[in-house]
Amino acid sequence: MEMRGVGEKERVCVTGAGGYVASWLVKFLLQKGYIVHGTVRDPCDKKNAHLKDFENASENLQLFKADLLDYEGLCAAIDGCSGIFHVACPVPVGTVANPEVDLIEPSVVGTRNVLNACLKAKAKRVVVVSSVGAVMVNPNWPKDQAMDEECWSDRDSCKTTKNYYCLGKTIAESEAFEYAKRGELDIVTVCPSIVIGTMLQPTINASSLLLLTMLKELIWESDENESMEDKTRHLVDVRDVAEAILLVYEKPEAKGRYICTSYTMKMQALANKLKDMYPNYNYPKSFTEVDDSGKLSSEKLQDLGWKYRPLEESIVDSVMNYEERGLLLKK
Numbered sequence: 001m002e003m004r005g006v007g008e009k010e011r012v013c014v015t016g017a018g019g020y021v022a023s024w025l026v027k028f029l030l031q032k033g034y035i036v037h038g039t040v041r042d043p044c045d046k047k048n049a050h051l052k053d054f055e056n057a058s059e060n061l062q063l064f065k066a067d068l069l070d071y072e073g074l075c076a077a078i079d080g081c082s083g084i085f086h087v088a089c090p091v092p093v094g095t096v097a098n099p100e101v102d103l104i105e106p107s108v109v110g111t112r113n114v115l116n117a118c119l120k121a122k123a124k125r126v127v128v129v130s131s132v133g134a135v136m137v138n139p140n141w142p143k144d145q146a147m148d149e150e151c152w153s154d155r156d157s158c159k160t161t162k163n164y165y166c167l168g169k170t171i172a173e174s175e176a177f178e179y180a181k182r183g184e185l186d187i188v189t190v191c192p193s194i195v196i197g198t199m200l201q202p203t204i205n206a207s208s209l210l211l212l213t214m215l216k217e218l219i220w221e222s223d224e225n226e227s228m229e230d231k232t233r234h235l236v237d238v239r240d241v242a243e244a245i246l247l248v249y250e251k252p253e254a255k256g257r258y259i260c261t262s263y264t265m266k267m268q269a270l271a272n273k274l275k276d277m278y279p280n281y282n283y284p285k286s287f288t289e290v291d292d293s294g295k296l297s298s299e300k301l302q303d304l305g306w307k308y309r310p311l312e313e314s315i316v317d318s319v320m321n322y323e324e325r326g327l328l329l330k331k
């Protein structure tokens with residue numbers, strides 16, 4: 001890695017810069033004075049146009065065209081960067097046609113390509129965004145014990161439950177630590193739970209559908225959809241995730257994996273909370289019981305100095321965001 005000159009700004013790369021989480025990360029990095037290389041699959045696509053409107057973007061943001069399977073493209077984006085934030089990964093809504101090609105390959109081979117490019121660039125630190133999907137698919141973990149960073153999803157359980165997104169994240173994250181173990185790269189991972197909150201990008205990402213479908217009356221108008229499974233959900237605000245990613249990058253003592261989650265709620269309790277705050281939307285009329293209580297701990301991240309905002313703030317900002325963008329009719 002080349003030494004920076006006195007007063008020179010730090011150059012970092014964010015993969016999948018136009019996505020939900022990455023957009024907030026890019027925004028915060030630019031605000032803090034970093035020079036940011038963002039990889040996107042198509043720099044001319046208007047779905048990435050919002051990035052150019054961020055404060056300091058005109059001087060300090062450069063977009064690079066790179067698919068996760070395009071090693072050369074990734075090398076060009078990562079070259080000269082001391083820090084790399086690997087955020088890109090397909091996050092599906094529902095099932096995908098060909099999980100091997102659509103999920104596993106971009107997740108696993110993509111992460112390998114990014115890490116090899118980081119090696120080539122002699123990166124100082126790499127933050128890989130994993131998921132609680134790489135933590136929680138573990139039937140052998142004691143039920144009464146909160147899952148922490150020691151808990152890894154079981155690959156066979158991911159396969160038998162056809163949870164290919166979780167399988168890809170699990171393989172990719174554990175492979176990343178192989179690079180770290182070999183002393184090749186300084187790697188820290190962040191494993192967020194379901195991310196909610198304001199979208200900066202123009203397209204709707206998968207996890208934003210959780211609140212949107214709860215609030216959007218049309219979904220619940222037909223009888224068949226009136227009942228919803230009362231699943232346990234672990235939630236975290238997108239700004240808190242972006243701040244966690246920055247925190248583990250900037251704190252030299254950060255090490256290993258960090259679960260990033262703020263609230264655990266049953267879906268019915270979440271619907272009741274939304275109903276209290278916004279009584280005029282239509283909500284699912286009934287819930288079917290599901291026994292899936294799982295505890296998850298973010299203690300390690302909090303010990304590093306991470307704080308999270310109140311759930312009410314995430315909800316209010318989300319609803320405002322959806323209403324402003326016409327995704328939700330104001331009631």
Ligand SMILES: NC(=O)c1ccc[n+]([C@@H]2O[C@H](COP(=O)([O-])OP(=O)(O)OC[C@H]3O[C@@H](n4cnc5c(N)ncnc54)[C@H](OP(=O)(O)O)[C@@H]3O)[C@@H](O)[C@H]2O)c1
Binds near residue numbers: 019040042066106
């Ligand atoms: N949102 C959540 O609830 C959640 C929870 C835990 C972990 N995560 C992790 O957080 C990260 C960001 O997720 P997100 O919610 O921000 O999702 P998102 O908005 O869908 O963003 C995903 C990004 O990955 C890019 N991407 C997908 N496949 C790619 C490929 N083959 N080559 C290059 N880029 C590719 C997408 O680019 P295009 O726009 O070109 O498709 C997009 O920019 C992911 O690693 C995800 O696994 C998310």
